[in-house]
Amino acid sequence: MDFSFSEEQTLLRNTIQSFVQDNYDFDRRREIIQSDEGMSKDNWKQLAELGLLGVPFSENDGGLEFGSVETMIVAEEFGKGLVVEPYIQTVVTCGGFLRRASEAQRQEHLPGLISGDEIWAFAYAEPQGRFNLADIKVSAAKNGDEYTLNGDKCVVSAAPWAHKLIVSARTSGDQSDKNGISLFIVDKSSDGISTRDYKTVDGSMASEVSFENVKLNSSSLIGEEGNAYPLIELVADETIAALCAEAIGAMSVLNETTVEYCKTRKQFGQPIGKFQVLQHRMVDMFMQYEQSVSMTYMVNLKLEEEDLERSKAASGAKVQICNAAKFIGQSAVQLHGGMGMTDELNVGHYFKRLSMIETQLGNADHHLKKYSLAS
Amino acid sequence: MDLNFTKADQEFRDEVRDFIAENFSPENNTGQNIEKYHEVTSDQMKEGILSWHKKLYKKGWIAPHWPVEYGGVDWSITQRYIWDQECANAGTTPLIPFGLTMLGPVIIAFGNDHQKDWVLKGILSGDDWWCQGYSEPGAGSDLASLRTKAERDGDHYIVNGHKIWTTLAQYANWMFCLVRTSSEGKPQEGISFLLIDMNTPGIEVKPIITVDGGHEVNEVFLEDVRVPVENLVGEENMGWTIAKFLLGNERTGIAGVARSKKAIDKLKEIAKSELNNGEPLINDSSFNKKITELEVDLTALEYTELRTLAKESQGEGPGVESSILKIKGTEIQQKISELTLEAIGNYASPYITPLSVRNFGSNYLEVGPEHTQGVAQNYFGMRKTSIYGGSNEIQRNIIAKMVLGL
Amino acid sequence: MDLDFNQEDLDFRNEVKDFIKEFYTQEMKDELARSKNGSASKDLHLKWQKSLYEKGWIAPNWPEEHGGPGFTTTQKYIFETEMAHAGAPRTIPFGLSMVAPVLMEFGTEEQKKKFLPDILSSKVWWCQGYSEPGSGSDLASLQCKAEDKGDHYLVNGTKIWTTLAQHADMIFCLVRTSKTEKPQEGISFLLIDMKSPGIDIRPLITLDQSPAPYQEVNQVFFEDVKVPKENLVGEENKGWTYAKYLLEFERGNSYSPSLYRGIKKLKDIAKDTSIGNDKYLINDIDFVSKLNQCEIEVQALEFVELRIFSALSAGQRVGPESSILKCRGTELQQKIQELSVEAIGYWSSPFVLDTFANINEPSIGPDYAMTITPSYLNGRKTTIYAGSNEIQRNIISKAVLGL
Incomplete structure (x- = not known):
C-alpha cells in the first residue's frame, strides 16, 4: 500500500x-x-x-x-x-x-x-431512463452487414463539438434488459442525425441527438453485439473516478478561496473568519474535502478490481463526492455572502460545475442503491 | 500509488490470524464488549484486558507504534493496517490506551533515561496500569485553566487538587497528571507533567456513574500528596507542550475504523433478524440507506486514516489533520450506536446494568433477544466520545487555527 | 384552541379564490413560470397590483385609515395562503410593506399624504438602499454620506443588492449624516427620487444569469445627488431606529403557504419523471422519504407561524421569534429547490439565457425544467439577504436564549 x-x-x-x-x-x-x-x-x-x-x-x-x-x-x-x-x-x-x-x-x-x-462524445442517456444505463430505447436493427439506428439521446455532453459519437443502442431484448445492448461508433455527420445544441449551466455544451434511419456498417460495432453492458459499466466507473478527481480539484479551490475571503472580509470590526460559527463551517468543508480526496484515491486505485468490487468503489466515491460537492458549494456561496451570488466571482462558477457533477452518471441516491446492492 | 498487498504482507496477515486464533478466545473477551456487558464484573473486565495484553507482550506486539529500540515493532503502514483489521475482525479486547498510546510516546520523546527505563517497562509488561489526570471540574475544554497545584517542598512536590473523568482510575496504580507549578504568565506556561503513584497517601478515587449506568470514570481527589521531584517529566512548566504532543497521538488511534467496520457488520446482522412489517429490517429501503451512507462515510475515513499513516511513515505528522480522524471517527461510532438502537425497536427500553443483574438475578437478562442487550447503554455511553479527548468543537477550533490559518 | 374557520372565513376564502381565478390570467401564469428569480416584467407586476388595488386588497397589513382592507388576522392568513397556493405574483414589498409602515409610524403628515396613496395605487415603484459593498451583515458600518447643505442633502456613495432598482421611481436609503462613536447613531433615513441627477444604476448578474432588464439586483451609485430636506424621515441620526422597525416587517411574513406550493410542484414533477421500467420518481421510496421529511418540516413551520399569528391577533408584538421563521422558511425553500434539481436529473443541465424570449420554441426536456436550476441557484440568496441566517441565529441566541 x-x-x-x-x-x-x-x-x-x-x-x-x-x-x-x-x-x-x-x-x-x-x-x-x-x-x-x-x-x-x-x-x-x-x-x-x-x-x-x-x-x-x-x-x-x-x-x-x-x-x-x-x-x-x-x-x-x-x-x-x-x-x-x-x-x-x-x-x-x-x-x-x-x-x-x-x-x-x-x-x-x-x-x-x-x-x-x-472530439468524441458518448451518447447514452435517454429521457425515460434517468440514471439507468441499461434503459435504452434507441434501436439498432440488423440487416445483413448493416445496422439501422433509430431513436433519441438526451443531454449528450460535448456533442456540439464532437466529430464522432459512441452510441449505446438496443439490438435485442426489452427496454431495460442488460442483455441486448450494443455500442456503435457513429460519425456525427452521417445522414439521419439531427442535433439540437445548447449551453449547459456549468459553462459546457450538450446536445439532444436524434437518429432517424442512420445506416451503420457492422465495422462500427464495438465488441460483440448485444454484450456491451459490462463494458459500459466499466467505462462509466472509470468516468466516475475521473469526475471525482475533477470535483476534488474544484472543491480545493472553493475551500481556499472561501478561507481567503473570510480572512480579508471585515464586518463588525474584524475579519469574519474570526467568528467561530463560520470557522466551524469551513472546518466541515475542509473535512468533506479530505474525505473526498480519500475516496477519489480509493476508486482510482480500485479500477482494476473485479466488477463488483470496482463498481462498489465507484458508487461509494460518487456518494461522498455528491454530498461534499453540495455542502462545499452551498457553503462557499453562503460564506461569500452577496458576492457569492454574483456571476463576477469564480465561486458561483465552481458551485455550478460541482452541482452538475452531482448529477452526472447518477446522483447520491442512485449510487447509494448501487453500493448497497454490491455489498 | 497502489493498494496492493505484497506477498510478504499476505504472509504477515496469515501470521496475525494464526496468532489471534491461538491466543485469543472470545469467551475470555470480557472487556468493553457490548454483548457481554451484563456479565462483566469489574475484576473480570480488568483480567480480560490484562490477559490479552500479556499475550501480546510475550509475542512482542504490544506496542506496534513505538520505535523498535523501546520495545516497538517495525511494521509498515500496511502491516499496521492488517493488524488493526484482523484484531477488529476477531473482536479482540481493546487495550487500555493510557500507557501504550498516550504516556509511552511522551516518555520516549520527553522522559529522562531513568523514566524511559521504568515507565516503559511497566507499560509494556502490563504491570503498571496508568490513568490520565487531565480534566478538572472547572477545566474541561479549556484545559489550560486547570488549578491542581504542585508546590515544591525540597525534593518533593506537594500536590493538592481535584481531577475528574479519570477513566478506569479504580484499577490504576499510576497516574500521569497535569499540575500547576506557576501562576505567572499565560495559563499554559505554568503547567507541569507529573507521574503520581496512586498508592500515595492523600489520594481518593470516587466513582462517577454515567448515563449508560456504567462505572468507567471517576473523580480523583488529591490532598497533600507527596510526589518525588524525579517524577517530573521534561522540565518544570513545559507540561503544556507535552500535553499537546500527547493529544496529537491520542487522536490518531481514535478513528477506530476497523472496529467500526465490525460494528456495522453487527448492525447488519441485527437488521437481518429484526422484523419490520414481517420483513427483515435490512430490506427496508430507508433503513438500508442509512446503513449504506454510514458505510460510505467509514470507507472515506478509512482511506483518510491510511493517508495520514502513510504521511507519518514518511516522517511527517501526525499533524493536526489527525483532528479529522477524531471528529469523523467519533461521529461514525455514535451514528452506528444510534442506528443499532433504532434497529432493535422496543427492546431499546429495558434497563439492564451490572447492578440490576446483581440485584434481580440473571432472569432479568432474558428480556428481549440477546442482540438487544447493552445496545441502549452503548448508545448513551457513546455520547462521551465527541466530548472527551478534546471535544469535537475544540478539534474544529484546532483545524481552523492550525490548518486553515483562521 | 381550535383550527377551524367559521362560515364568514369560508366565504372570504371563496371570494379570494374567485378573485384569483378572474385576475391571475393564464398569460400571467405562463410568463411567471418562465422566471428564474420570481420576478417577471414590470407590466405584469403593475397589472396584478392594479387589480388588487381596485379590489381594495393591495395592502392587507395597512390600517384602514390609510387604505388597508381591515382584514382580521384569520383573513390575512387566508388571503396569504390562497395567494401562495395559486402561485400568484408577489406584491413588490419595498413600498407596500417596507417604507409605508415606516412613514405611517415616523413620517410627517405631509410625507404620508404625498407618498402613501401612490404606494397604494402602485403609481410609484420603490426600492431599498441599505447594503453597501463594505456593509453587509454589519449594516451599521455603512458609509454612503449625506451632507447638510442648508435646504438639501448632498448624497455620495454606493448601495448594492438593490432589488429591481431598474424599475424604481424612488429609493429609501440609509445614509450617514454624522460620524459618531457608535456607528448606529449617525444614520438617517432618506427618500430619494431615482431620477435625480447623479444616480447611476448598474445591473448585477447573479448565478441564475437572468439578463437585463430581468436582473434581480443592482448596484446604485450616488454622485453629488441633491435631496430636499423634506425627504428626511423622522429625525436626523435616528435612522437606525426606523431601520430596525422596518426589519421586523421584512421578516414577519409567512413562508409555509408558498412552501406547500413548492412541495406540490415537486410532487407533480416526481409523478412526471420516469426512472425507467415504467416507474416514476414518485415511486422511488428514497426520494419520497426526503420529500416527506421536507413536508413534515414545513408543517412544523406552519404551526410556528400559526402560533405567531394567534399571538398577533391577541394584540401581542412579534419579537425576535420572527428570526425562526426567516431561518426555517429560507432553509426549507432551499431544500425544496435542491430536491427539484435532483428530481429533474439530467434536465438540470441545459442552460437558457433568456427564458422569456423564444416563447414559442420547444423547451429542452419538460417545460418546467428550464427554470429549476436557475431558481435553485437564485435561491441561495435567501439565507444571505435580509440579515443572513447566521445573523438571525445570533439574534435568537442573544434575544431569546439570553446568551
Whole structure:
C-alpha cells in the first residue's frame, strides 16, 4: 500500500498546472464559454501537443500508456481550473471504449483522437431512463452487414463539438434488459442525425441527438453485439473516478478561496473568519474535502478490481463526492455572502460545475442503491 | 500509488490470524464488549484486558507504534493496517490506551533515561496500569485553566487538587497528571507533567456513574500528596507542550475504523433478524440507506486514516489533520450506536446494568433477544466520545487555527 | 384552541379564490413560470397590483385609515395562503410593506399624504438602499454620506443588492449624516427620487444569469445627488431606529403557504419523471422519504407561524421569534429547490439565457425544467439577504436564549 506520487506523476501535474495557469484565468475562461464555439480549439490542440490526449492509450496505439492515477491527476488539475474542453468525455469515456475496441478500430480512430483532430462524445442517456444505463430505447436493427439506428439521446455532453459519437443502442431484448445492448461508433455527420445544441449551466455544451434511419456498417460495432453492458459499466466507473478527481480539484479551490475571503472580509470590526460559527463551517468543508480526496484515491486505485468490487468503489466515491460537492458549494456561496451570488466571482462558477457533477452518471441516491446492492 | 498487498504482507496477515486464533478466545473477551456487558464484573473486565495484553507482550506486539529500540515493532503502514483489521475482525479486547498510546510516546520523546527505563517497562509488561489526570471540574475544554497545584517542598512536590473523568482510575496504580507549578504568565506556561503513584497517601478515587449506568470514570481527589521531584517529566512548566504532543497521538488511534467496520457488520446482522412489517429490517429501503451512507462515510475515513499513516511513515505528522480522524471517527461510532438502537425497536427500553443483574438475578437478562442487550447503554455511553479527548468543537477550533490559518 | 374557520372565513376564502381565478390570467401564469428569480416584467407586476388595488386588497397589513382592507388576522392568513397556493405574483414589498409602515409610524403628515396613496395605487415603484459593498451583515458600518447643505442633502456613495432598482421611481436609503462613536447613531433615513441627477444604476448578474432588464439586483451609485430636506424621515441620526422597525416587517411574513406550493410542484414533477421500467420518481421510496421529511418540516413551520399569528391577533408584538421563521422558511425553500434539481436529473443541465424570449420554441426536456436550476441557484440568496441566517441565529441566541 502506498499513497505517494512518483516523480513522473508530479512532473505531469506540474505540466497541467502550468497549462491551466497560462490559459485559464477567470477572464479567459469567461471569454471561452461565452464564445459561440463554447470551447477553445487552440487549447485542445495544445493539450494534444502536450501528449495529454494520449494519456490512457498504449504506446502501440500512440499513447503514453499511463494508468488511472495519471488520469486522476489530469482531471483534478482541470477541476481546479474549471477547464471546459471535453477531456473526460473524449479521452476518458470514449477513449475508454476505444482502447478496448478491435485493432482495426483503434488504428482507424485513435490517431485522430490523440492528435486532437477529433472530439468524441458518448451518447447514452435517454429521457425515460434517468440514471439507468441499461434503459435504452434507441434501436439498432440488423440487416445483413448493416445496422439501422433509430431513436433519441438526451443531454449528450460535448456533442456540439464532437466529430464522432459512441452510441449505446438496443439490438435485442426489452427496454431495460442488460442483455441486448450494443455500442456503435457513429460519425456525427452521417445522414439521419439531427442535433439540437445548447449551453449547459456549468459553462459546457450538450446536445439532444436524434437518429432517424442512420445506416451503420457492422465495422462500427464495438465488441460483440448485444454484450456491451459490462463494458459500459466499466467505462462509466472509470468516468466516475475521473469526475471525482475533477470535483476534488474544484472543491480545493472553493475551500481556499472561501478561507481567503473570510480572512480579508471585515464586518463588525474584524475579519469574519474570526467568528467561530463560520470557522466551524469551513472546518466541515475542509473535512468533506479530505474525505473526498480519500475516496477519489480509493476508486482510482480500485479500477482494476473485479466488477463488483470496482463498481462498489465507484458508487461509494460518487456518494461522498455528491454530498461534499453540495455542502462545499452551498457553503462557499453562503460564506461569500452577496458576492457569492454574483456571476463576477469564480465561486458561483465552481458551485455550478460541482452541482452538475452531482448529477452526472447518477446522483447520491442512485449510487447509494448501487453500493448497497454490491455489498 | 497502489493498494496492493505484497506477498510478504499476505504472509504477515496469515501470521496475525494464526496468532489471534491461538491466543485469543472470545469467551475470555470480557472487556468493553457490548454483548457481554451484563456479565462483566469489574475484576473480570480488568483480567480480560490484562490477559490479552500479556499475550501480546510475550509475542512482542504490544506496542506496534513505538520505535523498535523501546520495545516497538517495525511494521509498515500496511502491516499496521492488517493488524488493526484482523484484531477488529476477531473482536479482540481493546487495550487500555493510557500507557501504550498516550504516556509511552511522551516518555520516549520527553522522559529522562531513568523514566524511559521504568515507565516503559511497566507499560509494556502490563504491570503498571496508568490513568490520565487531565480534566478538572472547572477545566474541561479549556484545559489550560486547570488549578491542581504542585508546590515544591525540597525534593518533593506537594500536590493538592481535584481531577475528574479519570477513566478506569479504580484499577490504576499510576497516574500521569497535569499540575500547576506557576501562576505567572499565560495559563499554559505554568503547567507541569507529573507521574503520581496512586498508592500515595492523600489520594481518593470516587466513582462517577454515567448515563449508560456504567462505572468507567471517576473523580480523583488529591490532598497533600507527596510526589518525588524525579517524577517530573521534561522540565518544570513545559507540561503544556507535552500535553499537546500527547493529544496529537491520542487522536490518531481514535478513528477506530476497523472496529467500526465490525460494528456495522453487527448492525447488519441485527437488521437481518429484526422484523419490520414481517420483513427483515435490512430490506427496508430507508433503513438500508442509512446503513449504506454510514458505510460510505467509514470507507472515506478509512482511506483518510491510511493517508495520514502513510504521511507519518514518511516522517511527517501526525499533524493536526489527525483532528479529522477524531471528529469523523467519533461521529461514525455514535451514528452506528444510534442506528443499532433504532434497529432493535422496543427492546431499546429495558434497563439492564451490572447492578440490576446483581440485584434481580440473571432472569432479568432474558428480556428481549440477546442482540438487544447493552445496545441502549452503548448508545448513551457513546455520547462521551465527541466530548472527551478534546471535544469535537475544540478539534474544529484546532483545524481552523492550525490548518486553515483562521 | 381550535383550527377551524367559521362560515364568514369560508366565504372570504371563496371570494379570494374567485378573485384569483378572474385576475391571475393564464398569460400571467405562463410568463411567471418562465422566471428564474420570481420576478417577471414590470407590466405584469403593475397589472396584478392594479387589480388588487381596485379590489381594495393591495395592502392587507395597512390600517384602514390609510387604505388597508381591515382584514382580521384569520383573513390575512387566508388571503396569504390562497395567494401562495395559486402561485400568484408577489406584491413588490419595498413600498407596500417596507417604507409605508415606516412613514405611517415616523413620517410627517405631509410625507404620508404625498407618498402613501401612490404606494397604494402602485403609481410609484420603490426600492431599498441599505447594503453597501463594505456593509453587509454589519449594516451599521455603512458609509454612503449625506451632507447638510442648508435646504438639501448632498448624497455620495454606493448601495448594492438593490432589488429591481431598474424599475424604481424612488429609493429609501440609509445614509450617514454624522460620524459618531457608535456607528448606529449617525444614520438617517432618506427618500430619494431615482431620477435625480447623479444616480447611476448598474445591473448585477447573479448565478441564475437572468439578463437585463430581468436582473434581480443592482448596484446604485450616488454622485453629488441633491435631496430636499423634506425627504428626511423622522429625525436626523435616528435612522437606525426606523431601520430596525422596518426589519421586523421584512421578516414577519409567512413562508409555509408558498412552501406547500413548492412541495406540490415537486410532487407533480416526481409523478412526471420516469426512472425507467415504467416507474416514476414518485415511486422511488428514497426520494419520497426526503420529500416527506421536507413536508413534515414545513408543517412544523406552519404551526410556528400559526402560533405567531394567534399571538398577533391577541394584540401581542412579534419579537425576535420572527428570526425562526426567516431561518426555517429560507432553509426549507432551499431544500425544496435542491430536491427539484435532483428530481429533474439530467434536465438540470441545459442552460437558457433568456427564458422569456423564444416563447414559442420547444423547451429542452419538460417545460418546467428550464427554470429549476436557475431558481435553485437564485435561491441561495435567501439565507444571505435580509440579515443572513447566521445573523438571525445570533439574534435568537442573544434575544431569546439570553446568551
